Amino acid sequence: MLSSIEHQGYYIQNESKPSSVAAELRAVMDERYKDDKFKKAGIGSGEAFTIDENVRNDSILWIENEPTNVLVKQYADFITDLLPQLNRYFFLPLKDKELMFAIYEPGSFYKKHRDRFEQNQHRFFTAVLYLTDWKEGDGGELLLYLPNETIKVTPKAGTFLIFQSELEHEVLPAVARRYSITGWITDIPIGLTFL
Ligand code: OGA
Ligand code: NI
Numbered sequence: 001m002l003s004s005i006e007h008q009g010y011y012i013q014n015e016s017k018p019s020s021v022a023a024e025l026r027a028v029m030d031e032r033y034k035d036d037k038f039k040k041a042g043i044g045s046g047e048a049f050t051i052d053e054n055v056r057n058d059s060i061l062w063i064e065n066e067p068t069n070v071l072v073k074q075y076a077d078f079i080t081d082l083l084p085q086l087n088r089y090f091f092l093p094l095k096d097k098e099l100m101f102a103i104y105e106p107g108s109f110y111k112k113h114r115d116r117f118e119q120n121q122h123r124f125f126t127a128v129l130y131l132t133d134w135k136e137g138d139g140g141e142l143l144l145y146l147p148n149e150t151i152k153v154t155p156k157a158g159t160f161l162i163f164q165s166e167l168e169h170e171v172l173p174a175v176a177r178r179y180s181i182t183g184w185i186t187d188i189p190i191g192l193t194f195l
Helices: 002-008 019-034 070-090
Strands: 010-013 059-062 096-104 110-113 123-130 142-145 150-153 160-164 168-171 178-186
Touching: 002 010, 002 070, 002 160, 019 059, 019 070, 019 096, 019 178, 070 096, 070 123, 070 178
Parallel strands: none
Antiparallel strands: 010 160, 059 096, 096 178, 110 168, 123 160, 123 178, 142 150, 142 168
């Protein structure tokens, strides 16, 4: 994983979770979505934060620091365990992570952007666990713009992707509802300001 990130800017693992685990994570998301816990996602951070549905129109729910669901906790711990590995390998001072559930209803997208931007230089890596029970035609693919090529990632349940947050990427319009846990690994402790 580390050398793949170093040489290609990203690492992808298909079937990182069995479909039963993905189904349970989807059920956790569905329940909270139904309870109206999700909100429209924004762009930028701090004072630059805005909601612009022409740029992105997914709905998100930040994951708490100590997830109550065992599977969510397991995934959060997996990401936490990546920190020291990334620090050693890339000589980085990474300190924390922030994770969210994201749901794209049919027709939702996220136009080309970077996760590490002017006003927020603290995100170093973007990690996504895709959870959609995806079939051809369901849309919602991620385009990752690498220096010499663009790769297309299918948001299929179980696929795990990690990439450098300064890389441009975009989410194509979803045709079927699209589920993921998306997160960032940062060089500052994440406060609970988003709660
Ligand atoms: C993001 C994002 C990618 C994806 O939330 O910033 O680009 O495939 N997500 O969900
Ligand atoms: Ni992004």
